[in-house]
Amino acid sequence: MNFLEERIVKDGKVKPNNVLKVDSFLNHQMDISLMEEIGREFHRRFADKKVTKVLTIEASGIGIACFVAKEFGVPMVFAKKSHSINIDSDVYVAEVESFTHKNKNNVIVSKQFLNEGDRVLIIDDFLANGCALQGLMSIVSSAGASVEGIGIVIEKGFQIGGQIIRNLGVQLESLAIIDAMDAETGTITFREQ
C-alpha cells in the first residue's frame, strides 16, 4: 500500500451505497502534510510534462491543486460551478450533467486564465463517473490548450469515469483506485497498480 492507501484504511469510513468518507483528512478537514505529499507525488508522476497550469474545480479540489501547482512552480486555476444561465462572453463554459444528482451545472473558467499553448494538468480529489472532469477537459480544449494529464486522489474503480478517460488516451494517475468497498465489514479493496 502507498501512503494514501494507508491513510484511507486508517481514517476513511465506508458507508452504505459505496460512499467513502475521507472528510477527516481530505475534503472537509485537510491534513496539510498529506496535501504536500500528494503534491510531490503528482509532480513525480508527471515530471516529464512541461505543465504550465494546474486546473481544478471548486471546492474540495482547490487545496490539493495548490500543493501540486507549488511543486511545478505554475499558477493554479479553479473552475467555478454556476447554476446561472446568464454567462459572460469572456468565459469558457461546459454544461455538465451529474450522473449522481441528475442535475445540470455549468462549469466556468475565465478566458483570461487558459490560453492556446497552455499545457494543463487537471487535478481533483475524487473520480467516479467523471462528469465534472469531462467538463474541465472540454474547457481546456475550447481554450486551444492541451491536457497533459489528470491526477486524481481517489478513483472509484467500480464506476465508469476512469475507464472513459483511459480510453481517450489521457494519462490518468489515481493515487488510490478502489475496486470494492463493504460497508458492513468496513473493508476496502484497492486495485494493484
Added chain:
Amino acid sequence: MNFLEERIVKDGKVKPNNVLKVDSFLNHQMDISLMEEIGREFHRRFADKKVTKVLTIEASGIGIACFVAKEFGVPMVFAKKSHSINIDSDVYVAEVESFTHKNKNNVIVSKQFLNEGDRVLIIDDFLANGCALQGLMSIVSSAGASVEGIGIVIEKGFQIGGQIIRNLGVQLESLAIIDAMDAETGTITFREQ
C-alpha cells in the same frame, strides 16, 4: 505599500459599484508564491497565539487557508455552504443572511472537526459586510472553541464588517484595507496601518 497592496495596484481591476477584481492572482487563478507569502505574513502576525486549527469557508478561502495552516503546522477546516434545510445533527450550523445578495445560506462544519478547547484562526479572502465571517464565529462559539484571531487578505474599509469585528474585541488583521476606489480613474486608496 506592503507586498499585497503592491500586487493589488499592479494586477487588480477596479470596476463600478465598488467591485475589485483580483481574480488573476487571488480568487480564480492563484499565484502560489503569493499564497505562500500571505501564509508567512499571517503566521508572523498571529505568532503569539497557540493556534490549533485554521478555519475558512469554501471556495476562495481554501487556498489561502492551506498555506496559513502549513505555517502553523495545524489542520485546516473549511466550512461548507448549503441551501438545504435537511441538516444532519452531527454538524454545527449558522444561518447567514447575505447583505449583498439578500439570500440566506447555511454555513456548516462537522462537529468532529471543531472541539472544545480548539484555538481557531479564521481566514478569508475578502471582508465587506462580514456576514459569512459572523457565521464562522458563531460556529466556533457553538463548538466551545475560541476565535484567536481573524486574518483577511482584502478588507473593504468603507463597508461595515471590519468595524463590527474590531468592536467585538477580536484581533482582526487585514493585509490590505481599501478606504476608497474609483472605477473611472482606477485609483485605490489604502488605509495607513
